[in-house]
Amino acid sequence: xxxxxxxxxxxxxxxxxxxxxxxxxxxxxxxxxxxxxxxxxxxxxxxxxxxxxxxxxxxxxxxxxxxxxxxxxxxxxxxxxxxxxxxxxxxxxxxxxxxxxxxxxxxxxxxxxxxxxxxxxxxxxxxxxxxxxxxxxxxxxxxxxxxxxxxxxxxxxxxxxxxxxxxxxxxxxxxxxxxxxxxxxxxxxxxxxxxxxxxxxxxxxxxxxxxxxxxxxxxxxxxxxxxxxxxxxxxxxxxxxxxxxxxxxxxxxxxxxxxxxxxxxxxxxxxxxxxxxxxxxxxxxxxxxxxxxxxxxxxxxxxxxxxxxxxxxxxxxxxxxxxxxxxxxxxxxxxxxxxxxxxxxxxxxxxxxxxxxxxxxxxxxxxxxxxxxxxxxxxxxxxxxxxxxxxxxxxxxxxxxxxxxxxxxxxxxxxxxxxxxxxxxxxxxxxxxxxxxxxxxxxxxxxxxxxxxxxxxxxxxxxxxxxxxxxxxxxxxxxxx
Ligand SMILES: *[C@@H]1O[C@H](CO)[C@@H](O)[C@H](O)[C@H]1NC(C)=O
Ligand SMILES: *[C@@H]1O[C@H](CO)[C@@H](O)[C@H](O)[C@H]1NC(C)=O
Ligand SMILES: *[C@@H]1O[C@H](CO)[C@@H](O)[C@H](O)[C@H]1NC(C)=O
Numbered sequence: 001x002x003x004x005x006x007x008x009x010x011x012x013x014x015x016x017x018x019x020x021x022x023x024x025x026x027x028x029x030x031x032x033x034x035x036x037x038x039x040x041x042x043x044x045x046x047x048x049x050x051x052x053x054x055x056x057x058x059x060x061x062x063x064x065x066x067x068x069x070x071x072x073x074x075x076x077x078x079x080x081x082x083x084x085x086x087x088x089x090x091x092x093x094x095x096x097x098x099x100x101x102x103x104x105x106x107x108x109x110x111x112x113x114x115x116x117x118x119x120x121x122x123x124x125x126x127x128x129x130x131x132x133x134x135x136x137x138x139x140x141x142x143x144x145x146x147x148x149x150x151x152x153x154x155x156x157x158x159x160x161x162x163x164x165x166x167x168x169x170x171x172x173x174x175x176x177x178x179x180x181x182x183x184x185x186x187x188x189x190x191x192x193x194x195x196x197x198x199x200x201x202x203x204x205x206x207x208x209x210x211x212x213x214x215x216x217x218x219x220x221x222x223x224x225x226x227x228x229x230x231x232x233x234x235x236x237x238x239x240x241x242x243x244x245x246x247x248x249x250x251x252x253x254x255x256x257x258x259x260x261x262x263x264x265x266x267x268x269x270x271x272x273x274x275x276x277x278x279x280x281x282x283x284x285x286x287x288x289x290x291x292x293x294x295x296x297x298x299x300x301x302x303x304x305x306x307x308x309x310x311x312x313x314x315x316x317x318x319x320x321x322x323x324x325x326x327x328x329x330x331x332x333x334x335x336x337x338x339x340x341x342x343x344x345x346x347x348x349x350x351x352x353x354x355x356x357x358x359x360x361x362x363x364x365x366x367x368x369x370x371x372x373x374x375x376x377x378x379x380x381x382x383x384x385x386x387x388x389x390x391x392x393x394x395x396x397x398x399x400x401x402x403x404x405x406x407x408x409x410x411x412x413x414x415x416x417x418x419x420x421x422x423x424x425x426x427x428x429x430x431x432x433x434x435x436x437x438x439x440x441x442x443x444x445x446x447x448x449x450x451x452x453x454x455x456x457x458x459x460x461x462x463x464x465x466x467x468x469x470x471x472x473x474x475x476x477x478x479x480x481x
Contacts, residue, residue: 046296047276048303048396049362052093053145053403057436069156072411072430072449080413080430080449082160084336085153086329086356090365091182092142093402095134096277104128104274107267114258122286123256129282138178139281143185145403150189152437157409160354161194168351170332171206172358174213179359180206182403186357211468212325213360216367219321220474226315235314236305238383240265245302248295255290272299300397301386307396308381311366319370323466325358326371330456330463332356333410337429337452340412362400369406371462373443374435375399399435407434410452431455 044055072080095101105128117124131137138146154161171187173179187204216222226232239245245265252268253260271287272295278285291299308314332353339352369375375393379385413428429452433442442450444458456463 044276044279046293046300046397047273047401048300049307049400049402050273050276050280050303051397051401052141052280053149053401053436054141056398056401064152064155066155067158069153069409069432069434070159072413072432074447075413075430075449077416078413078428078430079416080411080428082157082409083340083412084333084352084354084356084410085157085160085407086332086410087153087405087407088325088329088358088360088365088368089146089149089182089186089405090362090400090403091176091178091359092138092144092146092185093280094136094138094142094178095130095281096273097136098132098134100270100273100277101128101130101132101134104270107263107270110262111256111258114262115256119257120255120286120289123289126286130277136176136178138181138185141280142178142402143181146182146185147189149403149405150186150191151193152189153407154190154193156437157355158193161190164194164354165351166191166204168353169355170353170357171204172209172213172356173206174360174364175208175210176214176361179213179361180208183357183359186359190355209358212328213358213364215321215324215468216361216363219317219468219472221472222317222321224474226310226318232315233306233309235381235383236302236309239302239305239386240269242383242386244298244386245269248291248298251292251295252290269299269302272296298386300395301381301389304392304394304396305381305383307362307366307400308394311363311400312370312394313376313380317471319367320471321468322364322367322371323462323471324468325364325368326459326462327466329356329408330459333408333431333452334456336410340427362396362404365404365406366396366400369399369435372406372433372459374440376443401436404436405434407437408432409434411449429453 045051047055069085070082072078096104108126108128112124115124169190171183173183183206184204191204211218216227230237245268249263249265249268250260252271253263271290275285275288275291279288309318311318313319336352343352375395377389377393379388381389381392381394409432411430411432413430430449431442431452432449433440439448441448442455442458445454
């Protein structure tokens with residue numbers, strides 16, 4: 001009998017991996033031996049919501065221009081500078097959850113029994129190095145990406161943030177530890193730029209707010225009609241068992257020289273996820289050798305289907321339930337404008353909130369993107385239209401990776417020909433929207449820069465009529481028990 005080579009590394013509390021020297025040597029051998037998946041190669045772009053931010057953003061974040069988000073240049077006759085930034089940010093790259101960590105060991109055991117060791121020695125000798133009690137904690141890559149994001153946003157809005165007191169920033173997190181870890185790392189990056197030195201952690205204050213950042217747990221109608229409803233995910237389960245995914249399974253079995261009935265299509269998806277997680281944490285993974293790029297593209301669509309129905313346009317309640325969050329964003333911007341208008345009359349005032357950063361989940365950012373009407377394909381994503389959806393807008397690897405972010409920047413605009421002794425009653429305010437640091441047109445606006453009042457009007461139903469209790473009211477029989 002062959003021995004199962006898998007075992008869980010001794011799990012540690014911190015998101016660091018403890019390794020014996022032989023495990024370390026094994027990883028080094030692996031790194032040297034595997035060249036088919038360097039972090040620069042393209043297959044890495046297809047990990048759906050498990051894609052680390054850097055894998056999709058490296059090209060647009062290398063050339064950083066100081067203050068590049070600070071001025072508006074496309075508003076004629078007005079001179080506009082940023083007064084406030086308001087962002088919702090998904091937590092950074094994390095480790096796989098316990099279910100997946102345990103399940104991949106089961107799959108490995110199954111394979112070790114069935115395969116010949118020399119068919120794929122790296123996979124045969126694979127050791128599960130994920131901490132088993134990590135509670136979906138941020139990996140060090142996740143901390144790095146949040147710190148880099150904080151630092152980059154602080155540079156892109158340098159003049160707005162520099163020399164600001166930290167009381168003029170607000171940080172909000174959900175009750176999940178990984179959002180707090182993300183906020184701390186982000187703050188470290190931001191404060192280092194703002195102060196020009198390492199921050200004083202004492203200045204860092206966060207508010208925990210699940211009503212705004214984990215509404216998907218609190219909205220009963222969403223929980224019973226989508227979250228706990230298998231039928232709501234039927235396009236996803238149908239595609240999971242489609243000929244496309246079955247073909248990947250059969251190809252994998254052939255590569256391993258095992259019978260076709262050993263792996264399931266669910267195993268195929270797990271292998272794909274572990275390939276992504278391991279590459280993110282340990283730079284490479286022998287599981288990736290079972291997948292070609294064309295397979296990744298199919299499994300990416302499987303992920304997109306899941307999130308389209310769970311966190312996107314698939315069901316109206318999914319985006320409707322995010323109204324308290326969108327409402328809060330506009331409330332904070334409304335307040336900022338009021339405070340700017342009063343501050344300018346009264347030099348004694350302490351100022352206003354220049355940065356509002358809320359850290360949530362894919363289940364927070366996805367519904368928000370849909371509530372805003374972004375990346376809305378004219379045809380729904382279905383199990384049967386993979387080919388037609390090749391150029392879909394709702395591509396989660398690009399819109400919902402780890403650390404994905406939705407950022408509104410509010411600008412105050414005054415006439416360009418504005419003399420020092422002239423009085424203006426009220427400035428004009430403009431808004432710009434950035435998704436993953438790329439400017440995107442606000443649906444309904446003509447230009448990238450859009451008058452604040454116009455945008456507020458476009459989202460009128462969220463700003464003025466957000467009644468969470470009513471939207472989420474459940475007439476489901478179970479609730480009356
Ligand atoms: C479950 O989802 C299906 C498809 O969206 C829907 O028709 C059905 O009403 C849902 N069930 C419940 C209990 O909401
Ligand atoms: C998404 O697009 C569809 C089709 O164009 C449209 O009917 C729907 O109202 C849009 N959804 C949202 C939330 O904007
Ligand atoms: C919730 O729905 C029930 C019956 O479906 C209704 O009696 C109740 O008034 C509703 N509550 C709210 C806050 O809309």
